[in-house]
Amino acid sequence: MNTQIQHLYDLAQCPERRIIGLMSGTSMDGLDVALCRIQGSGPQTRVSLTHFETVPYTDDLKAEIRKVFAKKEIDFQHLCVLNPWIGRLHGQMVNDCLRQWGLTASEVDLVASHGQTVFHAPKIQHQLAQFPNATLQIGDGDHVAVTTGIITLSDFRQKHIAKGGEGAPLAVYGDYFIFSKKDENRLMLNMGGIANFTYLPGNLNADEVFTTDTGPGNTLIDAFTRQLFNQPYDADGRIAAQGTINPALLHELKQHPFFAAPVPKTTGPEVFSLAYVEAARQRSQTDRDLAPEDLLATLTRFSAETIVEAIQKAIKPGEPYSVYWSGGGMHNPILTSHIREMLPNFRFANTDDLGIPGDAKEAILFAVLANEAVAGGHTSFGNRQGVPTVSMGKVSFPD
Helix, strand or coil: CCHHHHHHHHHHHCCEEEEEEEEECCCCCEEEEEEEEEECCHHHCEEEEEEEEEEECCHHHHHHHHCCCCCCCCCHHHHHHHHHHHHHHHHHHHHHHHHHHCCCHHHCCEEEEEEEEEEEECHHHHCCCCCCCEEEEECCHHHHHHHHCCCEEECCHHHHHHCCCCCCCCHHHHHHHHHCECCECEEEEEECCEEEEEEECCCCCHHHCEEEEEEECCHHHHHHHHHHHCCCCCHHHHHHHCCCCCHHHHHHHCCCHHHHCCCCCCCCCCCCCHHHHHHHHHHCCCCCCCCHHHHHHHHHHHHHHHHHHHHHHHCCCCCCCEEEEECHHHHCHHHHHHHHHHCCCCEEEEHHHHCCCCCCHHHHHHHHHHHHHHHCCCCCCCCCCCCCCCCCCEEECCC
């Protein structure tokens, strides 16, 4: 037997695995690096976070990614060279974190690398009859493995698509294993570039669990903050707090058919882009005289209302629910106050209260997916659309 395959087999038998989860979302703030100790698998999964760091992307790195990000027409050579380049950079970021934490590669069993999403194209979005759901993440796993010297699992979303899913959101699998609690209906709300939530029923029935995108989280807020204020994001919602919500624009922003589609569903910045907002401004006749602060206030309300309306479609009237939020949006008090206002009977908390820091949650979830691919794979989620029962991740050996 190949010694590396033997090593992977031995890891699967160990009572505990040390796994680094890597996540960079559509907001492109940086690479989240989470070193976890994971015991068990499936519903018996137990996770403890040992170290966490967000390694910021430089402006130059963001600029290179934005040349291909969410664009139908690109320089194909640039995409080709970005794939290994991002993989090596992510590997170097892992190495830097290990040095900072006083650890060596030999003290880590696996790396779980999500990669950098550059285009997401579910069939409901691309409308090409002969083609399936599609998504593309760059940052090649072989380059991560060779750069770090650690076995790497990557490209998780392709198996999800191969089994009939849309490749996103994948949080449902890790959320169910980590956060389910008997007799408490939980909604794990992640507000990244695109917002999504996982529904975890208090009866612990995996057949009822699902994850869905709700629409924009921070992607439009961030994009217009960069364009109009030359800032990376609306820190603490301070710009939106100075503005007034424009009802006409808000109405037009909510007219996309995505919002009427049943859950689970996915979307991305390919749909909810600067051009999308400008078209809504023209229809609402707010393209000339709307103050920048009013635009940010309206976009923040847009994210909040579409999150809440998606949640309201998923819940059962009369039952109690707890919302645990994570992602960059949880730091925006204007966004969170809108959500609280529209869901007055819900209990709200951060995933920090469950032992998982909200900023680290997505990276941890990919570590859990890698653990499940190596040591689990026995939990059935039924055969529902969007939530296939599947193990995900392609294996890259360092040698």
